[in-house]
């Protein structure tokens with residue numbers, strides 16, 4: 001049995017997800033405009049700085065996401081790196097709520113819905129889209145970065161939001 005077949009059989013999934021839960025992640029809300037003109041967005045932890053030349057980010061979106069088609073067809077998307085104060089926003093955008101934008105402050109930045117409270121905002125031009133397995137990988141070149149505001153990051157670790165790392169690895173209050 002190959003490694004892929006092993007995972008497909010579910011034999012290593014729990015071990016894999018448990019291992020990856022030990023990877024400290026930042027959290028971001030990725031937004032774009034739907035064909036209907038309405039905003040859409042989802043919470044992601046699968047995001048990283050991809051390159052500096054050109055400045056680019058890489059985002060991974062599940063095929064099950066309702067935003068996926070809008071993201072793959074839009075010329076632009078927004079990335080909002082969340083601070084500790086945005087845990088509620090994180091939970092909202094991780095949900096499948098009917099209107100995730102109803103209780104957050106936001107505005108249009110051209111064709112990109114911008115969340116006003118996020119401490120870090122990047123507007124990206126979609127440059128690469130490809131599928132692998134049940135996810136889509138997007139690479140976006142950063143067209144605009146708002147001035148970075150100081151805020152402690154929202155950290156996802158061991159399946160918990162708002163993990164504050166201490167030197168000894170113990171969760172801090």
Ligand SMILES: Cc1cc2nc3c(=O)[nH]c(=O)nc-3n(C[C@H](O)[C@H](O)[C@H](O)COP(=O)(O)O)c2cc1C
Nearest residue numbers: 042043044045046060061062065066067094095096
């Ligand atoms: C901590 C956390 C991290 C997540 N990271 C991702 C991710 O990287 N990519 C993804 O597609 N979904 C991710 N999700 C799941 C989506 O946020 C979730 O499925 C959401 O409901 C999708 O919304 P939509 O269907 O309106 O697009 C994550 C959820 C949580 C709680």
